[in-house]
Ligand SMILES: Nc1ncnc2c1ncn2[C@@H]1O[C@H](COP(=O)(O)OP(=O)(O)O)[C@@H](O)[C@H]1O
């Protein structure tokens with residue numbers, strides 16, 4: 001099936017955005033959840049005190065990058081692939097293919113919305129962290145932007161790869177669940193990383209979206225090139241695989 | 250001038266031959282039926298016509314164009330209602346129509362279509378909340394919103410109650426009256442008989458006949474069926490001996506004698522000779538159903 005042009009992209013983006021905003025539950029889970037966790041943690045006074053365990057940062061500051069992992073994982077590994085698999089399962093993509101609009105345009109619109117949700121969530125987290133709990137703004141903004149963009153790209157590409165091979169929304173979720181748990185675990189979401197054995201922490205450095213690069217750039221060290229290169233590699237490989245394997249039906 | 254020509258179409262999925270050898274032509278302005286049991290290859294055939302599937306063999310020409318090579322041009326001119334295709338749950342009726350209209354260069358007026366299809370009150374209703382009949386009407390509206398010259402409707406009334414089905418039939422007749430050529434895929438005899446100008450009967454991936462419904466009925470040896478309730482036990486052999494009779498069946502207390510020629514007279518004579526009275530005696534003529542059985546050797550099952 002042909003999907004190489006973008007006819008209908010603008011109209012689809014508008015309508016899909018409206019549908020996204022209508023689904024308040026999903027929207028709050030992607031955009032609001034990490035900030036909500038941050039607020040809950042920030043209400044505990046002990047977690048707002050600088051601590052030598054975290055190089056003199058507060059636990060809240062130390063944990064903030066892991067909350068970014070939550071956003072990217074929920075939006076990229078859960079919401080997006082489920083959405084695309086549902087559209088394919090219900091024949092929405094084929095139905096579009098019979099009109100002058102392209103099903104690829106729908107895919108692109110979904111990607112744009114997912115990115116927008118991730119960015120909105122990150123901005124909300126950084127701003128609330130700064131204003132309410134004195135979490136410093138990322139001290140190496142360029143490095144932070146690079147780590148965030150590449151890490152997000154790597155996870156989204158993985159999500160698209162799963163959406164490409166899963167035949168149904170159920171299958172997509174079944175494939176996604178273990179991946180999601182691993183990403184969250186290595187991202188230090190379940191157990192803060194200082195509690196993990198060193199080996200697991202090292203593995204986590206290279207697990208998308210790359211929580212160490214986020215933490216480094218947030219606290220002022222430039223992210224390590226190897227970390228960024230790995231994220232780029234995952235994004236390119238998984239993205240190419242998704243493009244090759246994606247089925248419209 | 251035919252607007253659609255399908256010649257020796259062949260399509261397989263792996264080892265499964267879905268369409269073996271299908272040929273037919275559709276004339277401008279007619280309702281052309283594609284009739285056959287489930288799994289016959291109807292959907293595959295029309296999806297090749299719509300350019301959604303690539304045939305493994307044969308030729309398809311739509312409005313003089315190739316559905317694959319000239320896909321972009323044909324999508325403006327052919328409206329499709331796919332079997333088993335749904336919309337996002339939260340999309341509202343009005344939004345769906347306006348969105349689809351925006352894809353076409355010269356769309357029909359979505360507001361007018363909504364009125365015509367009785368969807369005005371549902372304008373702000375999300376897809377999820379529509380009844381089966383309303384979903385089908387929306388699906389027809391979406392197939393028409395590009396103001397197409399041809400529309401393909403696949404199993405439009407499957408799953409609808411008889412009332413909603415009749416409403417849909419009237420709609421389809423009105424669409425034809427606007428000059429749109431319609432390919433109607435169905436496995437309902439009654440629907441084919443009522444709506445189609447001509448139809449292709451498809452069985453196991455092959456066309457077994459193309460004709461008008463009346464032509465198909467005429468084509469098979471005219472069957473006469475005499476149905477009655479005998480006043481006393483009667484031996485089947487009394488009837489099967491008759492040259493006019495081909496089969497004798499019993500359902501409940503009824504005897505059904507079928508054959509050709511003057512079956513009624515032959516049966517009446519036998520009954521009189523044996524002093525048997527026939528209650529509820531009825532004579533039935535052959536129908537499209539019989540034509541189908543004759544052509545394919547089996548009954549279409551729902
Ligand atoms: N996507 C597919 N993959 C594999 N087999 C298919 C597919 N679609 C249809 N078939 C098979 O092809 C045959 C014809 O199917 P179809 O064209 O849907 O028939 P109909 O519409 O008359 O019910 C059936 O045996 C069906 O199981």
Ligand SMILES: [Mg+2]
Nearest residue numbers: 291292332404
């Ligand atoms: Mg079918």
